[in-house]
């Protein structure tokens with residue numbers, strides 16, 4: 430189906446769309462397309478304005494007319510997976526969303542919520558330092574590999590240090606810490622990934638690489654997201670450098686996922702309810718055991734996440750050496766911390782109260 434050039438309405442007649450066409454028009458459009466499960470965004474530009482349509486369930490939606498938004502067109506034009514065709518005095522920009530959707534499903538599969546993915550991906554696209562905290566065996570490497578997978582298919586050069594389970598990257602072998610980061614930088618990568626920040630020199634090298642414009646993903650031994658920032662401070666990464674380079678700090682744990690075929694609703698017992706802050710008599714789920722879970726009552730594991738995505742206030746707090754309690758309060762005002770993320774999984778019946786209690790004890 431083609432849209433005739435006449436459909437393009439003059440700028441003066443076009444309907445302004447309140448707020449949506451502010452500076453983040455592209456983000457808003459992609460978010461809308463994703464929410465509506467569109468496979469493609471079509472943007473046709475012309476001297477008079479632009480027309481937006483989405484392909485949803487195989488059908489193009491009715492054209493929406495807007496004043497020409499050059500910033501929106503430029504952002505879409507630069508997106509990976511885009512196709513641009515000259516069209517009279519304008520162009521047709523078609524952005525395919527399938528691939529991105531598929532990769533985001535990989536992030537959901539390791540336990541990231543929609544809200545976390547939506548907050549994290551724009552931060553990753555801007556570059557900077559991304560720390561993934563947790564004890565060993567908490568799934569940090571899988572998370573870093575899955576985040577790297579998000580860039581698979583886009584023309585980015587990834588250098589990986591250590592034993593990250595990811596293909597199609599430049600591997601830096603036989604070196605560790607700061608020397609490995611320097612060797613990675615010599616390979617001129619867009620992205621550097623480290624399976625573990627192991628000390629002050631590696632931390633400094635990672636922060637410097639991020640400062641130079643690389644996206645740097647690194648696992649760090651710290652129990653939670655605020656502690657990861659403290660660890661960087663302890664390693665004497667300068668506050669201004671940490672504040673200006675940090676993109677996000679994640680922390681995670683793994684909990685056992687209840688088998689969906691046999692889990693059984695039960696009333697939470699009093700002491701567990703008290704520990705988790707549930708109302709007495711709250712309904713939770715218990716493992717039973719069936720054929721599909723080989724009698725265990727569980728089916729694999731899922732990540733529980735908290736994230737501090739850097740905004741202006743977080744950067745100011747880090748730069749000023751702000752108190753950790755204030756940092757945590759600001760970061761988790763609207764986003765869940767590890768404890769509340771685990772409680773949400775219990776309420777959804779994805780895991781048991783015992784698993785949530787276990788991770789809340791470290």
Ligand SMILES: [Zn+2]
Nearest residue numbers: 688691719722
């Ligand atoms: Zn089962």
